[in-house]
Amino acid sequence: MPDTIVVGLDGANWALLRPxxxxGRLPNVDALRDDGVYSEMESCLPPVTCPNWRCYTTGKNPGKLGVFWWEKIDTANRTLTTxxxxxxxxxxxxxxxxxxxxxAGIVNVPMTYPPFELDGFLVAGGPGSEQEEYTDPPELSDDLDGRGYxxxxxxPVTADSDSxxxxxxxxxxxxxxxxxxDLVDERPVDVAHCTVFYINVLQHFFWRGEPTRRAWxxxxxxxxxxxxxxPEATLMLMSDHGCTEIDTVFNANSxxxxxxxxxxERSASDLFGRVGLNKKRVSALAHRFGVHDLVVRLAPERLKSSVPEDEEGFKxxxxxxxxxxxxxxxxxxxxGLIYVVDDDEETVESLVSDLENLRNREGRPVASEVLxxxxxxxxxxxxxxxNVVFDxxxxxHTSGAIGDNPVFDGPGTWAAENVRTGLFLASGPEVSGALDETISILDVAPTVLRSVGSAVPTDMDGRALDLFGDDAPAERDPIPASAVDSASDQAVQDRLEDLGYLE
Structure with missing residues (x-):
């Protein structure tokens, strides 16, 4: 039986759930709030699935991890990696x-594909995973495939009409x-975690609409x-960020x-965008007619590279x-991320000033903070x-696409966008104390370790929350990272493009 269970709720915040x-539609969440402690939780910038789920699993900010978003641009070498x-x-x-x-038993944490080896089990998750070799131990995938997992x-959901x-x-x-x-019952572990990733996809397209409510x-x-x-386990709820309605699309590259x-530079390929042809629309149609794999396999690379990703343009x-x-x-x-060529400090200063003063057509600021x-x-x-990061x-909603887009536009296919404020809750017989202020997503990993009596590594940025009525947690030396690889993975890019979940 697990001592600690963590349920990750992608894009959840208390403001979303309050209605x-x-x-009375969420009686169990309400009961957990009554029995435990809860607070708002701040994610790292930008407030996005990648990197924030791994900020959670490591207790570290992106500056220590080397990953800042779904892509990393190297302006010196003019390359982009995923x-x-x-x-x-x-x-x-x-x-x-x-x-x-x-x-530990870890299920569906984004950015865990390919899977890690661990004592317990891991089922890779998130938009970048593929339905092959996705578990540790490897034979677990055969069991899951047999269940129809x-x-x-x-x-994929691509519009609010995709009921x-x-x-x-x-x-x-x-x-x-x-x-x-079932896995927690069949394969007992000390700590178990499951992320519900696709709930935020529904929120992006439907906000608080009927599909989102049913999912919750x-x-x-x-x-x-x-x-x-x-009943004896410590149960934690947490999210990588929150979500709220969109009123403005800011096309940053425009x-x-x-x-x-x-x-x-413009080219003949812009014609595809002007007539409404893009990869996301073609992908959705191909899925519906059952020919998606055939289209991907047979389409020439030159043609695929000439077609915009979606309505926003080239990505x-x-x-x-x-x-x-x-x-x-x-x-x-x-x-909210801008790379400056050659790290030119004068350009950085100019961008910071321009972004701080930037207003949309209604006179509202685009950024709440520019760093x-x-x-x-x-x-x-x-x-x-x-070089420049703005909240x-x-x-x-800030798009990084390049295309014939206005600087400002109204909401497009997405109805809601991520915000930095998520949620946290802890409940169980061992939980005591209170949470009187917003915590950080970086606090969750050391708190999970503290909940089962493990020492906290000294290189974690977060703090172990004082929820268990014991002395301060012990500290320990960090474990070196193993085999860090910065190379782009084409399978991950294909999955992200296929889902239309690039923002």
Whole structure:
């Protein structure tokens, strides 16, 4: 029986859940709040699945991990790489559990593909995983495949009209949590974790709409079952970030181009965007007609590279091919990250000032905070980070696509965007004390270690929360990171593009 169970809820925050809690639709979450302690929780910048789920598992900020978003741009070499599980320069909290002779069961944490070896079990998760060789031990995947376990829905949600695809996501969430509960019963471990990733996909497209509400009711039912089945365990709920409605889309590279920071080249391939042809739309149609794999296999690379990713335009490696580097001083990724060519400090200062003063068409600011990378991060990888990092004002979605986009636009296919404030809750017979202030996502890993009596490594940025009425946790030396790999993984890129979950 697990001593500690952690349920990760991608994109969850108390503001999102409040109407359903008030209506009595989430009775088990409500009961956990009554019995335990809870607070808001701040994620690292940018507030995105990658890197924040691994900020959680390591207790470290991105400056120590070397991963800052779904992509990393090297302006000197004009390359773009996509991280995998091996790109993060750190051990994870379950490595410390294993060294202490404790076991862990980890299910569906994003950015854990390819899977890690550990004493217990691991089922890789997140948008970058593939339905092959996705577990440790390896034979566990045969068992899961036999149960019909799916890492991803067969048809991705690409719009708020995709009701059947949304229903399938609700079913997938139900199956994910059922499988997690079965695994915990069949393979007892000391600490168990399961992330519900696709709930935030529903929130992105439907916000608080009916599919999202149903999914949260399913989650609530499973939380009640977990609490009943494991009454002696410490049960934690946490998220990688929160979510809120979008009122403004900020096309950062269009703005950079309008300000003279970025120069791009146009080509005949722009015609595809003008007539509404893009990869996400083709992918959705191919899925529906059951020919997706055939289209991917047979389409010439030259054609695929000429078609925009989605309505916003060219992304990933495509956008680097369109940059006129001789006349460019800055280029943006999505959700608040800007890289400066040659790390030019004068350009950095100018960008910080311009972003601090930038207003949308209604006169509202785009950024709530604008930071240099040295202010946003700490650690040995800070010099690899985007030079300017800004926290989007709530209601703003920042796109890093390159295309014929206005600087500002209304909400597009997404109805809601990530925000930095997530949630945390701890409940169980060993939990005491109170949480009177917002905690950090970096605090969860050391708190999990403290909950089972393990020492906290000295290189973690977070603090072990005082929830267990004992003395301060012991400290220990860090475990060196193993085989960090910064190379791009094409399978991960294909999955991200296929899901349309690049922002």
């Amino acid at each position: 359903w809690l008030d209506e 991280p995998t599980s091996r790109s993060f320069d750190s051990a994870n909290y379950w490595d410390y559990l294993n060294e202490d002779g404790k076991t 799916r890492l991803h829905p067969d048809v 059947e695809a949304a229903d399938a996501v609700v079913d997938l969430i139900d199956d994910r949590l059922s499988t997690f509960r 009711e399913v989650i609530d039912d499973h939380l009640g079952e977990l609490r009943e089945a494991h 703005w950079l181009e309008s300000m003279g920071y970025l120069s791009t 990933r490696e495509q956008k680097l091919d369109r940059v006129n580097w001789d006349e460019t001083s800055a280029i943006a990724s999505g959700q 240099r990378r040295e202010e946003a991060y700490s650690g040995s990888h800070v010099d690899e980070a985007p 989007q004002r709530e209601g703003v």
